[in-house]
Amino acid sequence: MDESRLTSTSMNEVLERFKAGKPAALSRGISIVENQRDGFEAFLHAAMQTKLQGRRIGLTGPPGAGKSSLVALLTEFYISQGERVGVLAVDPTSPQTGGALLGDRIRMNDIAIDENVFIRSMATRGSLGGLAATTKEILDLMDCFGFDRLLAETVGVGQTEFEIARAVDTVVVVLVPESGDSIQAMKAGLMEIADIFIVNKADRPGSDKLVKEVRQAIHLRSGHNFKGFAGHHGPVIEVHDTAELNELDDELGWEPLVLKTNALTGEGIQELTQAIESHEEWIQGSGELQKRRKLRTEVRIREVMHRELVNRSIASRTVNKILTKRVEAVLSGHATPYSVAMELVDQFLEKDQ
Numbered sequence: 001m002d003e004s005r006l007t008s009t010s011m012n013e014v015l016e017r018f019k020a021g022k023p024a025a026l027s028r029g030i031s032i033v034e035n036q037r038d039g040f041e042a043f044l045h046a047a048m049q050t051k052l053q054g055r056r057i058g059l060t061g062p063p064g065a066g067k068s069s070l071v072a073l074l075t076e077f078y079i080s081q082g083e084r085v086g087v088l089a090v091d092p093t094s095p096q097t098g099g100a101l102l103g104d105r106i107r108m109n110d111i112a113i114d115e116n117v118f119i120r121s122m123a124t125r126g127s128l129g130g131l132a133a134t135t136k137e138i139l140d141l142m143d144c145f146g147f148d149r150l151l152a153e154t155v156g157v158g159q160t161e162f163e164i165a166r167a168v169d170t171v172v173v174v175l176v177p178e179s180g181d182s183i184q185a186m187k188a189g190l191m192e193i194a195d196i197f198i199v200n201k202a203d204r205p206g207s208d209k210l211v212k213e214v215r216q217a218i219h220l221r222s223g224h225n226f227k228g229f230a231g232h233h234g235p236v237i238e239v240h241d242t243a244e245l246n247e248l249d250d251e252l253g254w255e256p257l258v259l260k261t262n263a264l265t266g267e268g269i270q271e272l273t274q275a276i277e278s279h280e281e282w283i284q285g286s287g288e289l290q291k292r293r294k295l296r297t298e299v300r301i302r303e304v305m306h307r308e309l310v311n312r313s314i315a316s317r318t319v320n321k322i323l324t325k326r327v328e329a330v331l332s333g334h335a336t337p338y339s340v341a342m343e344l345v346d347q348f349l350e351k352d353q
């Protein structure tokens, strides 16, 4: 059925079936959010009347690094532990959509029919509110559907991936020996978001070298932060701003792990699951999870506010009326887009509240 034809009655139906735990309703719900169907925010609000508590793992890295293969192996592992797993793969580089993205993995096909697994792929299309925002909303929706574990695969690394990374608890960055620009990418900020580095395709030449390089980069980074600082138990260096302080906290508590995997043979997967578990224990025990969730919630509220304000100002009659009139003033040189915009914002905030 064409989602755009959904009436609000059928949206309610979807909601009811969603709450009853029907995977088909989750699929429909995701489409509603993805396409920002009228009333999708009310839909999310109704669906989210429950605590979000899925454990969230994000995998990011260059195309072809083996993220999907690793996601398949992780999924297999978690369902073998009796967990219910939700997978969201965001791949703007792939022309394919739907299950096709993951469906070409024989392994994925195998697990895709398991009732404890839900897999959804998403291209950029349909993400009207921005890919990052939509992805986060879909993750939330999947979370309140009740998965124990959420796996998010994104192609990175760019601003979108950084944002999505903030929506998960543990970020796994997947690199491969042949992506020569890996270290370059790290300089662009990968170090900030990675909790675990995976050097996949361990069967390929150069993987040990890459592991070494990544470890060096990690140490260089902490070396830089701890310039003149004796070590973890030494005197605390002077810190001038909170961002720096947070980084310092991170450094003291968690140093990214670097592991090698071969997703074709499954080599290193057990170590990966252990690394994820250690990281989860650390974020829970250290209060970092609490901190991340708080920040995440704050950002989400602001994003929704931002979207709402934009939509309301577009629909505002006051704004539209003045806008039409003031365009002439700009054209004749009596005003500038800036003065008019300021006037409009002031008017909008006063009159439309």
Ligand SMILES: Nc1nc2c(ncn2[C@@H]2O[C@H](COP(=O)(O)OP(=O)(O)O)[C@@H](O)[C@H]2O)c(=O)[nH]1
Pocket (backbone or CB within 6 Å): 062, 063, 064, 065, 066, 067, 068, 069, 070, 200, 201, 202, 203, 204, 261, 262, 263, 264, 265
């Ligand atoms: N040789 C080798 N190939 C791998 C490994 N992991 C994945 N691949 C292959 O690399 C290709 C891309 O894998 P995929 O999981 O789709 O990568 P993604 O784009 O990061 O999701 C596929 O053909 C995989 O079979 C590995 O550890 N070794």
Ligand SMILES: [Mg+2]
Pocket (backbone or CB within 6 Å): 067, 068, 069, 089, 091, 153
């Ligand atoms: Mg993939």
